[in-house]
Amino acid sequence: xxxxxxxHGPVSRLREHxxxxxxxxxxxPRYNAxxxxxxxxxxxxxxxxxxxHPLRWGLVPPWAKDEAIxxxxxxxxxxxxxxxxxxxxxxxxxxxxxxxxxxYAWQQRSGQ
Numbered sequence: 001x002x003x004x005x006x007x008h009g010p011v012s013r014l015r016e017h018x019x020x021x022x023x024x025x026x027x028x029p030r031y032n033a034x035x036x037x038x039x040x041x042x043x044x045x046x047x048x049x050x051x052x053h054p055l056r057w058g059l060v061p062p063w064a065k066d067e068a069i070x071x072x073x074x075x076x077x078x079x080x081x082x083x084x085x086x087x088x089x090x091x092x093x094x095x096x097x098x099x100x101x102x103x104y105a106w107q108q109r110s111g112q
Contacts, residue, residue: 002107003034003035003074003075003103003104003105004032004033004034004103004104004106005030005033005034005057005098005100005102005103006030006031006032006033006100006101006102006103006104007027007029007030007033007039007040007099007100007101008029008030008031008101009029009101011026011027011040011052011074014040014042014052014099015052016051018042018097018099019050020042020051020052021049021050021051022051027039027040027054033057035057035058035070035071035072035074036056036057036058036068036070036071037056037057038054038055038056038057039054039055039056039098040052040053040054040099041053041054041055041097041098041099042095042096042097042098042099043095043096043097055096056070057074057098058068058070058071058074058089059073059074059086059087060069060073060088061073061085061086061087062089063085067101073086073087076091080088
């Protein structure tokens with residue numbers, strides 16, 4: 001199984017809903033985005049201004065030797081995210097809103 005992300009609709013709707021200013025970034029609708037692909041996220045600057053800009057989906061922990069680990073590090077459990085070494089620092093210091101119409105996983109079925 002592999003995690004997937006879907007986001008569609010006009011970026012203006014995101015900007016309006018989150019009261020976020022443009023940062024020169026437009027995105028195309030994505031219905032099957034995979035880890036390590038660029039997706040829009042919402043963050044708040046220290047000044048309080050909200051902006052939407054692209055980040056790659058996944059997390060590369062500081063101790064990782066290869067950024068390909070981000071393909072496997074895409075989900076965190078809410079009850080342990082503050083303690084797990086892979087997520088701990090990011091959880092404390094870097095928070096974003098990842099807008100999505102849906103998250104899902106493909107499943108292989110026998111005989112298909």
